Amino acid sequence: MHNARDNILNRLRRQRPEFPPQDEPASMDEGNETTLQQRIEAFTEKLRSVRAEVHLTTEQDWCHKLQELCRKKELDNLLYGNQGPLAEAMEKHWNSDDSTPRLVTLNETIESWKEPLFNDIAAAVTSVRTGIAQVGTLVLWPTLEEPRTYSLVPPVHFAVLHADKLYNTFAEVVEEEAWQEGMPTNALLISGPSKSADIEQTLSYGVHGPTELVALLVS
Amino acid sequence: MQTASDFRQRSEEALGNPQIRRNFRFAMDGLMAKRRAGLSDPREREQLRTQCAGIRVNALSKLPELLEQLEGNCTRNGIQVHWAESVDEANNIVLEIMRQHDATRMIKGKSMVSEEMELNHFLEDHDIECLESDLGEYIVQLAGETPSHIIAPAIHKNRHEIAELFRQKFPDIPFEEDPEKLARSAREILREKFYKADVGLSGVNFAVAETGTLCLVENEGNGRMCTTVPPVHIAVTGIEKVVEQLSDIPPLLNLLVRSATGQHISTYFNMISSPRKPGEKDGPQEVHLVLPDNERSRIYEDDELINTLRCIRCGACMNHCPVYGRIGGHAYGSTIPGPIGSVVEPQKIGLDTLGELPTASTLCGACGEVCPVRIPLPDLLNRLRYEGVRNNNDGKVKGQSEQRKGTEAWIWKSWSWLHVQPMLYRLAMRTATRLRSLMPRKLGPWTDVRRPPRIAARTLHELAREKGFDNA
Numbered sequence: 001m002h003n004a005r006d007n008i009l010n011r012l013r014r015q016r017p018e019f020p021p022q023d024e025p026a027s028m029d030e031g032n033e034t035t036l037q038q039r040i041e042a043f044t045e046k047l048r049s050v051r052a053e054v055h056l057t058t059e060q061d062w063c064h065k066l067q068e069l070c071r072k073k074e075l076d077n078l079l080y081g082n083q084g085p086l087a088e089a090m091e092k093h094w095n096s097d098d099s100t101p102r103l104v105t106l107n108e109t110i111e112s113w114k115e116p117l118f119n120d121i122a123a124a125v126t127s128v129r130t131g132i133a134q135v136g137t138l139v140l141w142p143t144l145e146e147p148r149t150y151s152l153v154p155p156v157h158f159a160v161l162h163a164d165k166l167y168n169t170f171a172e173v174v175e176e177e178a179w180q181e182g183m184p185t186n187a188l189l190i191s192g193p194s195k196s197a198d199i200e201q202t203l204s205y206g207v208h209g210p211t212e213l214v215a216l217l218v219s
Numbered sequence: 220m221q222t223a224s225d226f227r228q229r230s231e232e233a234l235g236n237p238q239i240r241r242n243f244r245f246a247m248d249g250l251m252a253k254r255r256a257g258l259s260d261p262r263e264r265e266q267l268r269t270q271c272a273g274i275r276v277n278a279l280s281k282l283p284e285l286l287e288q289l290e291g292n293c294t295r296n297g298i299q300v301h302w303a304e305s306v307d308e309a310n311n312i313v314l315e316i317m318r319q320h321d322a323t324r325m326i327k328g329k330s331m332v333s334e335e336m337e338l339n340h341f342l343e344d345h346d347i348e349c350l351e352s353d354l355g356e357y358i359v360q361l362a363g364e365t366p367s368h369i370i371a372p373a374i375h376k377n378r379h380e381i382a383e384l385f386r387q388k389f390p391d392i393p394f395e396e397d398p399e400k401l402a403r404s405a406r407e408i409l410r411e412k413f414y415k416a417d418v419g420l421s422g423v424n425f426a427v428a429e430t431g432t433l434c435l436v437e438n439e440g441n442g443r444m445c446t447t448v449p450p451v452h453i454a455v456t457g458i459e460k461v462v463e464q465l466s467d468i469p470p471l472l473n474l475l476v477r478s479a480t481g482q483h484i485s486t487y488f489n490m491i492s493s494p495r496k497p498g499e500k501d502g503p504q505e506v507h508l509v510l511p512d513n514e515r516s517r518i519y520e521d522d523e524l525i526n527t528l529r530c531i532r533c534g535a536c537m538n539h540c541p542v543y544g545r546i547g548g549h550a551y552g553s554t555i556p557g558p559i560g561s562v563v564e565p566q567k568i569g570l571d572t573l574g575e576l577p578t579a580s581t582l583c584g585a586c587g588e589v590c591p592v593r594i595p596l597p598d599l600l601n602r603l604r605y606e607g608v609r610n611n612n613d614g615k616v617k618g619q620s621e622q623r624k625g626t627e628a629w630i631w632k633s634w635s636w637l638h639v640q641p642m643l644y645r646l647a648m649r650t651a652t653r654l655r656s657l658m659p660r661k662l663g664p665w666t667d668v669r670r671p672p673r674i675a676a677r678t679l680h681e682l683a684r685e686k687g688f689d690n691a
Contacts, residue, residue: 017280118414134483185491
């Protein structure tokens with residue numbers, strides 16, 4: 001369809017559009033300087049407002065907290081990336097007794113584990129790259145160790161986020177992390193469990209993505 | 220495809236259906252209130268609107284260069300880019316990709332461009348199962364209908380109607396009227412479809428030229444499923460959706476979501492820059508980007524109508540339109556309804572078929588006031604009314620002057636002539652006031668639902684003279 005390309009571009013170049021001068025947006029004094037505590041509070045409030053769970057925890061405790069939540073939710077198993085950033089702590093602290101869900105890892109590519117992923121996995125835990133306080137958002141760049149489907153297919157998604165990585169706005173994340181210098185295969189903003197308002201504008205949670213989103217905010 | 224010559228009939232049917240009226244009123248009131256609450260600080264709102272309008276104008280002013288940059292960066296990232304002049308070409312590109320993979324099952328995320336292409340029908344005619352996975356789109360597809368709103372496709376149905384539809388289609392599933400339980404039923408049914416699909420298709424909200432990134436906004440996770448689980452992902456989007464740089468995205472996402480639903484952010488924002496890379500464990504092995512033109516480059520040539528292409532498809536103009544709120548989306552008979560639909564669709568399909576749509580407006584100005592990218596919608600509606608009745612064929616809009624009616628043109632010509640003949644004008648007004656009792660009681664469709672207008676007993680000039688204005 002090379003012709004189509006040239007024809008379209010030629011048509012677009014036939015006449016350069018002339019727009020009247022655009023107004024400059026007024027500068028907003030957003031009071032950008034926020035303390036970590038303010039960012040934690042904003043993040044927690046916003047994320048909880050969309051029926052996500054947020055648990056404040058510490059570097060020493062998050063793994064115990066995760067186990068406790070898994071037990072409470074009576075989960076059979078928990079998917080994690082055994083080469084990922086959470087692996088060391090999880091393998092060290094995970095108590096294997098009858099009430100604790102089995103830790104599961106999936107090697108090779110999705111072609112070999114699509115079936116168990118869709119049918120057997122009860123929950124997955126992933127790390128989080130950073131967070132956005134103002135809107136209660138988790139920012140993920142899925143990796144080889146923690147692939148894209150981990151935060152999508154299992155019914156429960158646990159996300160471990162270090163509070164010191166909280167930015168105030170999405171614009172700050174893009175700018176300060178210089179995303180334009182190299183984007184990953186997939187970058188994701190996740191702000192709550194899957195939901196829809198397609199029936200009578202009534203919010204229903206748990207449509208196609210995880211029905212529960214649990215953020216462990218480590219500080 | 221429906222044509223707008225049936226527009227009046229469909230509007231009358233919708234107006235005469237109390238259930239449709241109630242469903243739309245309820246939904247539109249809700250959406251307006253949510254936007255108001257979500258954008259409650261007027262200073263911030265106006266600042267964001269100016270910023271986003273600037274971003275879209277900047278992108279359109281460099282469109283050919285940005286499209287080439289997008290193509291270059293996507294290709295470098297491993298995304299295969301296809302250009303299509305028409306919807307036929309775009310459909311055939313999709314079919315060809317399906318055939319290369321011996322694919323017979325497609326799962327779709329929400330895409331208004333695929334509606335514009337009538338892709339579902341096209342692929343079904345070639346024995347390909349094409350299933351919508353957005354909850355609203357799925358409901359509409361089950362019912363054999365088309366979307367009645369661009370972000371809430373099944374907004375014309377209430378929960379009882381949807382529950383009844385599920386009962387008919389899936390008799391084995393327990394009957395439920397609770398929206399959350401209905402949504403869970405759809406989840407169960409569609410999980411298997413995501414699992415088995417050969418190809419996933421999605422739309423694109425923004426395509427970033429700087430990095431070759433395709434951005435998708437959604438709440439349900441079906442968009443992520445379609446773009447992550449099947450081995451092949453096809454994204455379709457109009458050539459106008461490109462923006463220059465990544466830093467344009469945060470303000471656009473912010474205002475799109477708040478204008479559309481009043482949410483502070485959507486549940487998911489999915490940014491795709493390449494297919495699965497070596498070593499990665501999931502994601503599609505191929506990503507294709509299909510860029511249909513379908514008249515957009517013609518719209519681009521007019522310095523006023525080009526503003527049509529700024530649209531970021533939030534739906535706020537329809538939510539606030541007093542006409543859309545009463546007749547609903549299906550009456551328009553076009554892919555996109557409401558004020559933006561009445562502007563974009565006649566330019567694509569032609570004023571000969573859809574020339575009545577620009578008249579489906581009271582010109583109250585609400586659409587222009589809420590538009591996040593400041594599209595001057597009332598001006599564009601007026602412009603297309605003019606293009607529809609212009610007395611020559613010197614314009615560029617398809618089907619121009621086809622709405623011109625001899626009698627109407629004669630009446631307006633006479634009216635304008637009379638108003639520049641002072642003596643005759645006074646005489647005509649005097650005669651009209653004296654003969655006012657002869658005014659017919661029936662004046663076409665106007666008096667079907669209204670009383671006939673009453674002419675005053677004396678002319679304005681006479682009244683003014685009585686008040687002492689000696690130059691009246």
